[in-house]
Amino acid sequence: MNVGKAASRTLRALSKAPARTHVSLSVRAASQCAAPGSSSSSHDRPHFPCVDAHAVRESRIISSRSVSSTPAASSSSGPEPPYARPNPTSYNVYHHTRPLPLVYTDPLPSFDIAYETWGTLSPSKDNVILLHTGLSASSHAASTELNPAEGWWEKFIGPGKALDTNQFFIICTNVLGGCYGSTGPSSLDPSTGEPYATRFPILSIFDMVRAQFCLLDHLGIDRLYASVGSSMGAMQSLAAGWLHPERVGKVVSISGTARSSPSAIAMRFAQRAVLMADPNWKNGFYYDGLPPHAGMKLARQIATITYRSGPEWDMRFGRKFRPLPESEPQRSDKPRTPALCPDFLIETYLDHQGEEFCLKYDANSLIYISKAMDLFDLTAPALSELRLDPPAPRSGPPPLPPSLSAHPSSPAHAQYHHLLSHSKSHPPPANPPLHLPDLAAGLRPLSNTPTLILGVQSDILFPVEQQREVADALRITGNQMVSYYELGGVWGHDTFLLDVQNVGGAIRGFLS
Amino acid sequence: MNVGKAASRTLRALSKAPARTHVSLSVRAASQCAAPGSSSSSHDRPHFPCVDAHAVRESRIISSRSVSSTPAASSSSGPEPPYARPNPTSYNVYHHTRPLPLVYTDPLPSFDIAYETWGTLSPSKDNVILLHTGLSASSHAASTELNPAEGWWEKFIGPGKALDTNQFFIICTNVLGGCYGSTGPSSLDPSTGEPYATRFPILSIFDMVRAQFCLLDHLGIDRLYASVGSSMGAMQSLAAGWLHPERVGKVVSISGTARSSPSAIAMRFAQRAVLMADPNWKNGFYYDGLPPHAGMKLARQIATITYRSGPEWDMRFGRKFRPLPESEPQRSDKPRTPALCPDFLIETYLDHQGEEFCLKYDANSLIYISKAMDLFDLTAPALSELRLDPPAPRSGPPPLPPSLSAHPSSPAHAQYHHLLSHSKSHPPPANPPLHLPDLAAGLRPLSNTPTLILGVQSDILFPVEQQREVADALRITGNQMVSYYELGGVWGHDTFLLDVQNVGGAIRGFLS
Structure with a gap:
């Protein structure tokens, strides 16, 4: 089984990245994003932590599985999907x-x-x-x-x-x-x-x-x-x-x-389409491999847009940006550099909702029930x-x-x-x-x-x-x-x- | 360069599929979908032409490139992205x-x-x-x-x-x-x-x-x-x-x-997120390989939802289904079997809009301009x-x-x-x-x-x-x-x- 090949490839790439990027990634992978064009050397290729997050999650799933396959750790609350270990004592x-x-x-x-x-x-x-x-x-x-x-x-x-x-x-x-x-x-x-x-x-x-x-x-x-x-x-x-x-x-x-x-129907179709396009979905036959977690995250982001309302977001987030971590120094002669990864609070909110959900629910259940x-x-x-x-x-x-x-x-x-x-x-x-x-x-x-x-x-x-x-x-x-x-x-x-x-x-x- | 590996893998898989499926795929890849559970043998794995369409498109891009690399065919209107061959004589x-x-x-x-x-x-x-x-x-x-x-x-x-x-x-x-x-x-x-x-x-x-x-x-x-x-x-x-x-x-x-x-912002973020999650996007450095055409299709589907309105779709599509091709016989004792691929007209409409757009526009332009x-x-x-x-x-x-x-x-x-x-x-x-x-x-x-x-x-x-x-x-x-x-x-x-x-x-x- 070659699951995780993409994950390990990305992790290898990350280990070659400058220390600053690597450190910030391991702390808050999904919330930061390198700003294209703002690098001190314009010939470095920019990094996108919100994209790397998919590979990081994949490697977390893989390592959690190898840990939980030892009997002592089988009750660990790793990122293993809950539907893979039903708990009929709680219902x-x-x-x-x-x-x-x-x-x-x-x-x-x-x-x-x-x-x-x-x-x-x-x-x-x-x-x-x-x-x-x-x-x-x-x-x-x-x-x-x-x-x-x-x-x-x-x-x-x-x-x-x-x-x-x-x-x-x-x-x-x-x-x-x-x-x-x-x-x-x-x-x-x-x-x-x-x-x-x-x-x-x-x-x-x-x-x-x-x-x-x-x-x-x-x-x-x-x-x-x-x-x-x-x-x-x-x-x-x-x-x-x-x-x-x-x-x-x-x-x-x-x-x-x-x-x-x-x-x-259109909004649910969009969710199914991103899910089914995830290479991990494999026509629904993913249960012996990795779940389509990236597709699930994207689908949940779309769903979240339909669950709330513009007026709420206006009040709650407006056009505010996420706080800038110290690892992302800004220029004093220019406005804050926008990032292509989540940067507005509304974006980090959707990103977070997707991240929270993507391993909690079975993708095929989402497809069939929607x-x-x-x-x-x-x-x-x-x-x-x-x-x-x-x-x-x-x-x-x-x-x-x-x-x-x-x-x-x-x-x-x-x-x-x-x-x-x-x-x-x-x-x-x-x-x-x-x-x-x-x-x-x-x-x-x-x-x-x-x-x-x-x-x-x-x-x-x-x-x-x-x-x-x-x-x-x-x-x-x-x-x-x-x-x-x-x-x-x-x-x-x-x-x-x-x-x-x-x-x-x-x-x-x-x-x- | 290993672009097209997924495409050729899928095409190999398709060539092992029963003749009916193969034929219908080659004719109208994006509009049909096998109905899970409706197969005469319940042990066959279902096919999803709307998913296979991504690989089919990929192989079309590859074969078009190998054709257009011969000088005689360089003006062919294959699926090569137009931005890859600008035509400054028309503007x-x-x-x-x-x-x-x-x-x-x-x-x-x-x-x-x-x-x-x-x-x-x-x-x-x-x-x-x-x-x-x-x-x-x-x-x-x-x-x-x-x-x-x-x-x-x-x-x-x-x-x-x-x-x-x-x-x-x-x-x-x-x-x-x-x-x-x-x-x-x-x-x-x-x-x-x-x-x-x-x-x-x-x-x-x-x-x-x-x-x-x-x-x-x-x-x-x-x-x-x-x-x-x-x-x-x-x-x-x-x-x-x-x-x-x-x-x-x-x-x-x-x-x-x-x-x-x-x-x-939320709606445009969702489009950028699906695009950037396409493995072909490669942090934006895809110009010497395949464009993120699947991500572009999904992004356009989401965009199209925001461009029109529910009342228009009510009048134009309502809850009507696509016409059933002869290759999809239905049971006489049951209602029409729904498909997980586009089946309602609103779904085939969104699918079509995404398909039409996905090779016409540069993904990075979409990301930067949005x-x-x-x-x-x-x-x-x-x-x-x-x-x-x-x-x-x-x-x-x-x-x-x-x-x-x-x-x-x-x-x-x-x-x-x-x-x-x-x-x-x-x-x-x-x-x-x-x-x-x-x-x-x-x-x-x-x-x-x-x-x-x-x-x-x-x-x-x-x-x-x-x-x-x-x-x-x-x-x-x-x-x-x-x-x-x-x-x-x-x-x-x-x-x-x-x-x-x-x-x-x-x-x-x-x-x-």
Whole structure:
């Protein structure tokens, strides 16, 4: 195996570089950059630490692997991808031994679903909330006894929080196709004993949700109090309510969509393209070699641009530069010399986000799951293409909160009805999209399901127009129980991770 | 030299692939993609023509070079990068033999500027319009006798057009740092006889404009009737008016900015990062080997996302898929199998845009010029950092159109004053950006220069907020001659290339 040849070549080159460059590289490889043309001898070839960083990382992976292959060091937290050493003691795994039908291909013969839970399941099992994750999250939404590390929605889950563990039993799964304990492209294909890689079947959001319902069946949970999700989780949340109107009491969709738009597809396509162009990707068959870490870093940089917003960056970074280390002396007769490697704070921020992520997640999982997001479309013609038979909408009134079933005149109940009337006050769209009637026709199974749609005005990936169209389409189906909120603020798509006050408050009000 | 090793390895692998795949690859390499998991034998490794396309392109470059090295075939139009064979018979070249002072570094000892002209220079040389280009354009804005090919602004230049050749003498240059005849990183460094590569000095927009004024000096043109530009050309246009208030009669800035925002920097950073990560980039020293064509393709895909708009793609592509070729039979019992390579029309569009561009432009030029755009900032503190002494604003009334100097009561003159009063009716900003006072202080040299600011509401790269802030800052300087337009429409940033009716009309009105 010739992995690391490029890395060692670059390291050899670096060892010939002047001492100053070498020293600074070893300290902060990704944050500095030689300034072309500013060298005292203009005939030296400039160095680019942000480019060398890829080879430096590669050599770190290789040396970490050779260390961790000795038994004593096997628990070292080196840069080995976490999906290469799953830790099933920190979460539960449900192993499904029967085939899972898939929308696009032949069934998956068997699969695992990793999951974690919070709160207590009521004796009648009527207090279950299924929480769906975004693209790259694990089942670890909040700390547990098994895993005390902070989860990705830590501030939203717990006693008295948005998902109140005094009242609800919350289940979060790693998504089918993921790499944190659930079956995905990095899992071993039982028929070959090797990782599936790109032999893994193309997934749809519906497949992911069906796998979750296999877990619910296994747990004896017939009916969810609510299905809750943000971003891709919102797609799953809507899909859950669509597939099983009788089994899903309420649907919460935060910063999601019912139909991926071409511009969101474009942004995810750009990420897949840089990833698949990484020579380490090897058509997806990289599990016995080096992962496509450089492509993953580049893909995450692009993704990060779509997760936040310009106004936030204006406030947070503006046009400020990184602080200059002493190893980069500047001329007194000239302005600061700009560098081609990250130099503005916004650049070092993106570089850092990419660097942090590039070894944490499986590249093939990113490719498959982002593709499933692109394919998501709840308009009637698209559903008909998928040969999905729309189930009948649920009959009867919406469920009351479990703690209030016997007290319909309590204050919380009044608040709930207030939310419903609030939702009715949302004005009709001024410029309805052409596909709105098709979307309304597709959403008919959800016409009697209380649904919370929440969007953020600074979100460029799932813009508010798409939130409005989901709410409008649901209302066209006759759904009288649509709650709709638009948040301001500058956090863009990531608002669902950050705005505990407003996102959490809306969820709490809707669920209570 | 071991260039092409990867290409030949992939080609060897392809020759072992089943005949169907091989044939389809050779016909339309970039548009098809094997569907993972859909293979009749699930143990075959899937193929990815969109990934193989990089190697196929590489082998095409290699074979084209070996052909064109024989004298008889040297004029073949193979995929050899055009900057590798400049054609100075199709444009004029001004060779400047004295050093050009640069903002950030030591002077450039000498340089070339390629330029083309349209119309006739008046005897008093008072009818000159300097047209500035966007990032990657050549001086070929419109067809000429020397080069009858259509130019990038063909419909805006000519008799009776927005830039009326019956009235004006129009000059367009390839920008300093470019690769279409002007000196840039691909040019030979006279001190080494090798291409500058990344030894080329970091450029500022001001350097580019100063090089243009060296050309004007050479042509004996003391004063421009107007400086006109779109996108990066708008930055240059503002910089020209700022550097030389007495030499620039009017300024036209279309879809530009006076201060690059962090989100625009982020999008250009992502492009530079994918380019610099291409193993062919070799720290910029690729001129004796293969160009980083895969990185260029990926960078162009990202750029294209910023040039258009979601609403346009909704209308143009929606969620439609590419037509399926016969070589990709589908199952009758399942929906169409999605592919991981470009499959939605929006994906094939981006793929195509990247493929078309990746050998047309020099990667180092893209890196240097996009960096110059990032660095552009006309706020007073930033200008002070650059040690640029602000010149005094021009004194006296604005110039009249050359054909109207003697007829101040003509209808065209009245229309001109109508435009000025229109500009005054623009309402004050509701939420002025924090840097607005600094920008106004920076723009003081333009306080007596008639200026047209035009923006497009669907532009995500240079959003209308940035157009408004330039107009507002100019008004704060006391400039009573700011014309301001916002266009609707769905073409985003590219509107300046497409909307002849509205962009052209505003320019014509302002210039007349």
